[in-house]
């Protein structure tokens with residue numbers, strides 16, 4: 001991949017060429033390496049993932065800029081793939097949002113999504129979400145757009161309004177968010193494929209569909225989503241949820257059986273781990289350095 005392009009340019013060109021672009025959630029740098037090796041073209045750092053995996057907290061707006069920045073920087077250091085980061089509500093007023101954007105740009109993030117929930121946010125697929133006014137969300141977007149120094153950095157506006165206000169209200173919000181300067185739209189927690197069609201017909205920007213498991217949205221396949229108008233399909237926590245279930249089985253087996261032998265067959269082998277990490281090229285380098293020292 002060309003190093004002369006910016007992360008934002010790589011994200012925008014992936015959105016334009018993949019039909020649709022699958023964006024896979026990677027809760028850590030090693031997950032990112034695996035996703036890259038499989039051939040994915042864009043990665044996601046989930047706000048819920050940071051809260052749950054890195055801090056053992058629920059996704060209720062308890063983490064903040066630096067918590068997410070640390071994980072984002074770890075992923076961008078490990079891979080060239082463009083990274084979309086969940087910045088929740090931006091963590092404050094206009095100055096806080098500006099800082100968020102500048103810091104995200106600095107660690108090599110390609111895109112962020114900022115949402116219209118109140119600061120005491122909830123997961124987008126939980127009941128009783130509350131959203132701020134259109135005007136307040138537009139101010140958030142303007143602050144974000146104004147703060148970016150790289151024009152290609154992507155500001156995606158997420159609307160959580162459909163659940164409480166209905167599909168048409170969500171579409172009108174999306175239109176206003178684009179007017180305020182957003183580049184792309186995250187239509188959260190839609191319940192029917194046809195809703196994506198309605199967004200696409202009335203919203204002139206790339207649309208993201210969130211295929212999070214155990215949520216309000218059916219797990220549509222990417223072809224149907226693309227046909228319905230989704231340009232991006234997000235899988236925020238699938239790998240995390242699967243890894244969690246596997247880890248739990250290991251902990252239980254150790255407790256119940258006193259050994260892990262029943263679990264080994266499904267573990268990633270040391271060989272595969274090293275392969276994803278390029279371990280041997282590092283070891284070879286070390287051997288060369290030592291040989292030089294001796295010689």
Ligand SMILES: C[C@](O)(C(=O)O)[C@H](CC(=O)O)C(=O)O
Nearest residue numbers: 046047048123124125212236
């Ligand atoms: C996409 C999301 O914002 C996230 O933080 O990953 C969550 C996902 C989830 O809780 O399943 C959301 O949809 O609110």
Ligand SMILES: [Mg+2]
Nearest residue numbers: 046047048086
């Ligand atoms: Mg989130």
